[in-house]
Amino acid sequence: MPVANIQVSETPMVLYTLRRADDALILGHRLSEWCGHAPMLEEDMALSNIALDLIGQARELYTYAAAVEGKDNDEDKLAYLRDVRQYRNLLLVEQPNGDFAQTLVRQFFYSAFADLYWRAMMTSRDATLAAIAAKSEKESAYHLRHASEWIIRLGDGTDESHVRAQTAIDHLWAFTGEMFAVDDGECALIHAGIAIDPGTLRGRWLTTLSDVISEATLELPQNDWMQQGGRAGRHSEHLGHLLSELQSMQRTFPGLTW
Amino acid sequence: MVTVLEHDSELRQRAWDAAASVVDPEIPVLTIADLGVLRDVVFDGDHVEVAITPTYSGCPAMNMIALEIEVALERAGFHRPKVRTVLSPAWTTDWMSEEGRQKLRAYGIVPPQAASSRRALFGGQAVACPQCGSDKTELLSEFGSTSCKALWRCKACREPFDYFKCH
Numbered sequence: 496m497p498v499a500n501i502q503v504s505e506t507p508m509v510l511y512t513l514r515r516a517d518d519a520l521i522l523g524h525r526l527s528e529w530c531g532h533a534p535m536l537e538e539d540m541a542l543s544n545i546a547l548d549l550i551g552q553a554r555e556l557y558t559y560a561a562a563v564e565g566k567d568n569d570e571d572k573l574a575y576l577r578d579v580r581q582y583r584n585l586l587l588v589e590q591p592n593g594d595f596a597q598t599l600v601r602q603f604f605y606s607a608f609a610d611l612y613w614r615a616m617m618t619s620r621d622a623t624l625a626a627i628a629a630k631s632e633k634e635s636a637y638h639l640r641h642a643s644e645w646i647i648r649l650g651d652g653t654d655e656s657h658v659r660a661q662t663a664i665d666h667l668w669a670f671t672g673e674m675f676a677v678d679d680g681e682c683a684l685i686h687a688g689i690a691i692d693p694g695t696l697r698g699r700w701l702t703t704l705s706d707v708i709s710e711a712t713l714e715l716p717q718n719d720w721m722q723q724g725g726r727a728g729r730h731s732e733h734l735g736h737l738l739s740e741l742q743s744m745q746r747t748f749p750g751l752t753w
Numbered sequence: 754m755v756t757v758l759e760h761d762s763e764l765r766q767r768a769w770d771a772a773a774s775v776v777d778p779e780i781p782v783l784t785i786a787d788l789g790v791l792r793d794v795v796f797d798g799d800h801v802e803v804a805i806t807p808t809y810s811g812c813p814a815m816n817m818i819a820l821e822i823e824v825a826l827e828r829a830g831f832h833r834p835k836v837r838t839v840l841s842p843a844w845t846t847d848w849m850s851e852e853g854r855q856k857l858r859a860y861g862i863v864p865p866q867a868a869s870s871r872r873a874l875f876g877g878q879a880v881a882c883p884q885c886g887s888d889k890t891e892l893l894s895e896f897g898s899t900s901c902k903a904l905w906r907c908k909a910c911r912e913p914f915d916y917f918k919c920h
Contacts, residue, residue, distance in 0.1 A: 523811075537893055537894035537896075537904060538894070540894065540896050540897065540898070540904075541894055541895065541896035543896075544896035544900055545896070546811075547809070547811030547812075547813065547900060548809055548810055548811045548900065549811070550811050551807070551809065551810030551811025551812065552810045552811070554810075554811075555810060555840065622841070623840075625841070626840040626841035626843070627840060629840075629841060629842070629843035630807070630809075630810050630840055630843045630844075631810065633843065633920055634809060634810060637895055637896075637918075640895065641895050641896070
């Protein structure tokens, strides 16, 4: 018998926390798909380690979202019993792993943002979000360094790796604009000092990108058309497939525990 | 009154010592007190409550550590203990005790070096080989066998080794 989706009362604060939790969970899950498949053992461990960090961050954020909502939900229900349209993650993080270059470019775009974002969120007036930020910013610094080194190695590597890295950059670029978008609910949280305005991070984010990408002998796209929708629950086809795997055990055996 | 207070502080010390005996399942030479993971022990009525903090958000050892704290306290005569996870202030390798650093080194893992900057996007940090002491070493991967370690190799004796990352 199918398990019903939970209902979530999406107040601005719940929604804000859920969006960040979903980013971390979906990207963590994507990276975990490399476990046992990465091109070398060290990289297998690196991607799995980063996945662990992200899923750990997601757990803290889901737990907090459930506490703020104050209903019957918890971290597991939020992760396992919401359908595609209830997920609020960035389109960027749900994009398939593709080849190794595409995985690392996705990671680089996200980590360059997350590193700035969590550092800024350490001053949030919300004590729990500030505490989660203080933990996450330490981890994101490693994630960014790891991805940056790979972008340079791939871009400034062989002709083949260069082409693949540039193709990935061009392909994923349109999904980066969503990181800097805010809606009315988030504006209110920004004014209250609970959230930070991501638009203020864009300049420094671009500087990090330019520095690494030029050292990698690659180019940033000039195209500024950006796709959006993830924050509002409008996703690419890929997320449904991802969730069907992520949620299969809880959907098949409701309430299953270890 | 004085005797009650003395009794309380002695009781707290006993509970602390029991909790502090729990070791990190992934680095069994270090106790959670050496690591700085053990933050506080308080009494809530008759029950003892232990506060721990995760090293990394996704550290899979935390559940096991919580379980073992409960077992250690039950064995020490504290019934139905509780373990609480605190996030703030965020754990840092600066909290690792000097004794813990020595134990790590003796175990073959290079302890975290305060001087190394995790903020530097690129650039060198010198980590001496725990086997032969040579500083001719190289980083193989930022991510090692557990969240908290990086994988290095000594160019002099060719031995790979773990470095406990500065965090």
